[in-house]
Amino acid sequence: MVISPPERATFQPLKLEGPHNFPNRRFRSWNFQPMASSPVAGKTMRAVQYGGYGGGFAALKHVEVPIPSPKKDEVLLKLEAASINPVDWKIQKGAIRPFLPAKFPFIPVSDVAGEVTDVGSAVKDFKAGDKVVSMLSFKNGGGLAEYAVASLNLTVHRPPEVSAADGSGLPVAASTALQALKSGGAKFDGTGKPLNVLITAASGGVGSYAVQLAKLIDLHVTATCGARNIELMKSLGADEVLDYKSSDGAKLNSPSGKKYDAVIDCTVGIDWSTFEPNLSDNGKVIYVTPSPSSFLNSVIKKLTFAKKKIVPLIAAPNKEELEFLVGLVKEGKLKTVVDSKYPLSKAEEAWAKSIDGHATGKIIVEI
Ligand SMILES: NC(=O)c1ccc[n+]([C@@H]2O[C@H](COP(=O)([O-])OP(=O)(O)OC[C@H]3O[C@@H](n4cnc5c(N)ncnc54)[C@H](OP(=O)(O)O)[C@@H]3O)[C@@H](O)[C@H]2O)c1
Numbered sequence: 001m002v003i004s005p006p007e008r009a010t011f012q013p014l015k016l017e018g019p020h021n022f023p024n025r026r027f028r029s030w031n032f033q034p035m036a037s038s039p040v041a042g043k044t045m046r047a048v049q050y051g052g053y054g055g056g057f058a059a060l061k062h063v064e065v066p067i068p069s070p071k072k073d074e075v076l077l078k079l080e081a082a083s084i085n086p087v088d089w090k091i092q093k094g095a096i097r098p099f100l101p102a103k104f105p106f107i108p109v110s111d112v113a114g115e116v117t118d119v120g121s122a123v124k125d126f127k128a129g130d131k132v133v134s135m136l137s138f139k140n141g142g143g144l145a146e147y148a149v150a151s152l153n154l155t156v157h158r159p160p161e162v163s164a165a166d167g168s169g170l171p172v173a174a175s176t177a178l179q180a181l182k183s184g185g186a187k188f189d190g191t192g193k194p195l196n197v198l199i200t201a202a203s204g205g206v207g208s209y210a211v212q213l214a215k216l217i218d219l220h221v222t223a224t225c226g227a228r229n230i231e232l233m234k235s236l237g238a239d240e241v242l243d244y245k246s247s248d249g250a251k252l253n254s255p256s257g258k259k260y261d262a263v264i265d266c267t268v269g270i271d272w273s274t275f276e277p278n279l280s281d282n283g284k285v286i287y288v289t290p291s292p293s294s295f296l297n298s299v300i301k302k303l304t305f306a307k308k309k310i311v312p313l314i315a316a317p318n319k320e321e322l323e324f325l326v327g328l329v330k331e332g333k334l335k336t337v338v339d340s341k342y343p344l345s346k347a348e349e350a351w352a353k354s355i356d357g358h359a360t361g362k363i364i365v366e367i
Pocket of ligand 1: 085268287314316354361
């Protein structure tokens with residue numbers, strides 16, 4: 001499928017004649033008062049939003065909206081970079097309707113890096129000028145904009161060694177990779193056993209972090225990717241690489257005949273029957289995109305005391321792990337593989353690229 005994003009973005013001023021025109025829920029309050037002390041109180045910002053379910057990249061509109069104001073336990077960020085995850089456009093498609101988005105119009109994207117410009121009254125750990133990485137809530141979104149409010153519980157300091165683009169890649173994708181490996185039995189405190197792991201779609205956002213994290217604790221990694229990314233996988237440390245379009249790759253057979261103690265499945269649609277013969281006696285498959293049947297089958301395997309297990313994963317990023325991941329990037333032990341970078345004015349091209357499903361690493365929007 002050829003996707004042709006519009007060549008030029010146009011900015012449409014948003015009419016501000018009543019509280020219901022504001023895109024962010026907090027602006028609907030009749031009590032809304034811009035913080036008198038805020039350096040940006042009463043000003044507007046550029047943002048990209050959509051007004052309903054569906055429509056893909058063509059439904060993204062460039063608008064001018066009020067800069068949000070932080071609540072007492074939030075920080076206001078001047079955004080420098082945001083990274084797109086498949087969940088962002090899956091929410092637009094209606095995959096989590098009617099729960100998300102909470103309200104239209106909606107400014108999408110959760111994973112951001114930027115600089116603190118204002119803090120709520122209860123904030124002690126951050127001050128204006130601090131550089132941070134943050135995960136915004138899926139409910140409120142806000143990443144495709146010049147400013148966003150972030151809660152403290154998913155905002156961490158970003159040292160100078162971590163660029164905004166690299167930091168913005170981390171929250172969803174690297175946290176998911178870390179939690180998937182932990183679900184597969186990996187330990188990051190030095191107490192773990194050697195494991196053979198298979199990481200499918202290792203060239204994607206989640207997979208490219210998972211390969212590096214697994215090698216950091218010396219697991220044996222077999223990675224699957226397309227032929228064009230085989231050398232990249234080796235450079236990230238993968239011990240064996242399978243081209244997923246080859247016949248051995250389709251069967252997921254380890255070239256050295258190893259059985260997998262854990263599979264971190266970052267693809268969509270590989271059947272249990274393909275994984276099962278490749279698993280060790282107590283092997284587990286961690287489905288990063290769990291289907292309803294994977295939830296059912298995981299329960300059946302528990303009830304029947306099956307040795308080989310299914311783990312449907314819904315990652316829940318947390319501050320401690322985000323700090324750990326930022327620290328690894330600072331120390332040069334983890335890197336964000338960047339597929340491509342787009343300015344905010346071309347955010348719809350970044351969106352289309354993610355929907356296309358062939359990114360190598362992370363797609364970044366620079367703001
Ligand atoms: N459960 C959670 O909490 C959670 C969190 C994050 C992500 N996810 C989900 O996890 C999935 C992966 O996310 P992502 O950000 O890594 O996606 P992504 O970056 O868009 O993945 C794209 C990559 O996957 C590769 N790929 C696609 N099908 C493949 C296959 N059958 N075998 C090997 N490689 C394949 C593509 O390679 P080619 O270009 O060579 O085809 C491309 O490099 C998505 O469905 C996402 O929604 C879930």
